[in-house]
Amino acid sequence: MVALRAGEDGPGLGKLLATRFDTMYYVHIAEYGYAAPMDGLCKVQGELCKYAFYPLYPGLIRGVSAIVPLPAGIIAWGIAVAASLLAAWGIFAVAEHVHDRRTGVIAVLLWGMVPHAMVESMAYTEPLFTAIAAWALYAVLTQRWLIAGLLATLAGLTRPSGAAVVAAVAICAAWTLVTTLRRRGKSPGTPTARKDTLAAAILISPLGWFAWFAWVGHRAGRWDGYFQLQERWGSTFDGGSFTLHRIAEIFTKAPVTLNSVVAALTVIAAFVLFTISLHQRQHAALLIYAAVLMLIAVGGAGYFHSKARFLLPAFPLLFPLAKSLATARPKIAYTVLTAAVLVSSAYGSYLMLVWQYSP
Template structure:
């Protein structure tokens, strides 16, 4: 039996869902309080500018594209004067499917359903982050990790009718399933994550990496049995399930566009999105140094990237489980090395929650009397920034 399966077997003796919810309650209540503060700040700021906070959350940028998919299906596109073609085939289908389902069975509109899905998914994501952090560290670190995820400067995206919260929830629970030896559940959730965002590749890679290591360890120990019965069957089934979501959608897009298996890349190219190894991002950073105010922004960007690299190195030094390292590493690389518009990169990094575990460990070591003011102060700052950001450029 592998290390993951041994820990998984031990966890199966833990309290059921109600007991697990009670353990996560402090994290979820803290998360809800931070998000409520952010929404209050957004409402007040928007009202002062004669804008609708609800419209900012549900009917701008990508949220409009998702609702169009839910309402009209795929095939809508916008041709720009530059010749670029923005096709809604770039948007993965799980969120629009949920919006369509919600609008069909409730009085809610597609946009309303997208907002509700985001709110519920953000709570599920917070619970999943807590579960993973508690499993790897302890309960206090789990609470701190959730609070840190909540107070990220672009945390307001977690409450928007976007797919970040839904994806993070599926990714976190898939990773938790891997860590506890529930291979079929991990594969199924990875498949759903792959139907949510292109970065679902990172979840699939995490499942596969863990499974390969588990097979190797089982062979070295003279067996290949799962904790649940048939030798290796559950692991193999989890591996087979994991890529089905993303692969299925990408292949369908290729068939629909008539451009074969790589047709989705052409769709992304119409949005000027692609993977260039970070060349576009490097040019963007370099361009900031052409003026004095821009130079300060450029220095800030370099420091931000260096901080991400340092956090990942600390994750490795703290011996995070391989699935978390693979997942966080790929999410970070795909976010930073894509040629997409820079303004979208902060929200693309939201799902990389394992990077928050090192500061969560540090925060957990402080007494509550010292950590609480820190978290509250950062929460207020994040709420104000989120309101300012969403009333301005916002997340494209």
């Protein structure tokens, strides 16, 4: 739909997906490193502006560029698309494990139909982060603790919201370890290797996030350099006050933009779906992940128009809808999903061709 609406005089689908907004920073980091200046950009944020972008994605771009003779922007897009497919597979695996196969399929379909699903096809970090998060949660559900810890480390090197994966893995591993130790007296044969694995998962899961936090602080010359950098980007944490005020303004004052309305409705829907997930007693790992991700996305001040994109990796929130559609009559399910595809495609075209800022 984007390609059709762009027309022959437009920038082209490849340019829209592989070169816009945040992609410029990731590609520049991959090609020239973090210290190299970006002409015409970062005038407000200062010389450390690129350190707001986490290193895993540009590192992958740089690594693939060394062996594949293609422009870095195209490679960035290819990595994102491959990550989207891995994310879809991971979402299916998690949903099938906690529900059933049909729910897993519909959960993946819904993830591809959320308002900002266009980002899943762009050279952004959301696809990569969602893939890592999904498989980390699956590793927790299947008690593959070392894998979960390693993936949490990678998540912490991908986005600030990597803290959500770290929290889910570390808390669940800690609870399982405590439970294991309590049972030791009743079951003397509890394998020591299992306890060691759980402890290792707890210790390694936050290493990626803390390593980047420490490195940015070192480069800035102060321990809170990371937070200072985020402030220069206009991103601070106020517990959700900014978000609540913006939502109130959107529904009480005019004029408003389509993107701001969709962002507000997405935030509201996220809280409703999280409440339903609590009522349905979703697995603790999924609830912790979704809760921390929502706290980071909604609790941050600034970039209200991107709140829906920040919530894109919160796929466990889609499980109540997927479960309902899985048990609905096929005619109802197909009608709802077809309508969602059309609406999402139209809105994705709006984000790419009308909206002038990062989605």
